[in-house]
Amino acid sequence: MRLDGTLEDYPLSDILQLIFMGNRSGILHLYSGGDEGTVVVGEGLIKYGKTLKLSGLKAVRTILSWRRGKFVFDTEERVELGDETRINLPIQQFILGLSAEMDEFEDLMSRIGGVDRRLMLVPLAPQGKPVTLSPTQWQVVVHVGDAPTVAELQGRLSLSERDLLRVIVDLRDRGLLTIE
Numbered sequence: 187m188r189l190d191g192t193l194e195d196y197p198l199s200d201i202l203q204l205i206f207m208g209n210r211s212g213i214l215h216l217y218s219g220g221d222e223g224t225v226v227v228g229e230g231l232i233k234y235g236k237t238l239k240l241s242g243l244k245a246v247r248t249i250l251s252w253r254r255g256k257f258v259f260d261t262e263e264r265v266e267l268g269d270e271t272r273i274n275l276p277i278q279q280f281i282l283g284l285s286a287e288m289d290e291f292e293d294l295m296s297r298i299g300g301v302d303r304r305l306m307l308v309p310l311a312p313q314g315k316p317v318t319l320s321p322t323q324w325q326v327v328v329h330v331g332d333a334p335t336v337a338e339l340q341g342r343l344s345l346s347e348r349d350l351l352r353v354i355v356d357l358r359d360r361g362l363l364t365i366e
Contacts, residue, residue, distance in 0.1 A: 308362055
C-alpha cells in the first residue's frame with residue numbers, strides 16, 4: 187500500500203494515527219523546505235528516523251514539526267535496522283506529545299500574529315534595568331537588527347519553529363522587542 191499527499195492537507199499527527207489504527211508497518215518519506223526525512227514504523231512503534239542532518243529521536247521530533255511539504259508512506263518498502271539505531275517509541279505516546287506541542291505552537295503563533303510579522307528591537311531596555319539573555323535569546327536578538335519577519339528569522343537560525351516562537355514571545359513580553 188502506498189499513501190501520499192501534502193502536509194498542508196494531512197498533518198503528520200493524522201498520518202501517524204492512520205498508520206497506528208491500521209496497524210501498518212513501512213517507511214514514511216517526507217520532503218519539506220529542502221530537507222528530507224524518513225521515519226520507519228512498525229508494530230505500533232516509531233522505530234527509526236533521519237533527516238539530511240539528524241538521526242534518531244531528534245530527527246523524528248524535527249520531522250514532526252514540519253507543517254509544509256510532501257509525504258509518501260510505503261508499506262512495501264523495508265529497511266534493516268541495527269539495535270543501536272532503534273528508537274522503539276510507541277506511536278500513540280508520540281501522537282499525544284505531538285498534540286500538546288501543536289497546541290502550544292498554535293497558541294504562540296496566535297500571540298505573534300503570523301510569520302509575516304516584522305520584529306523590531308526596542309531602543310531602550312524597559313525601566314533602564316540590566317537585561318540578562320540566554321544564548322538562544324542572544325541569537326535571536328543579534329538577527330533582529332534589520333527588522334526581519336518571523337519567517338525570515340526562521341531561515342537564518344537553526345532553531346525549531348516552536349523554539350523560535352517561544353523566544354520571540356518571551357522577548358516581547360519582557361518589553362525587549364515589538365512585533366509589527
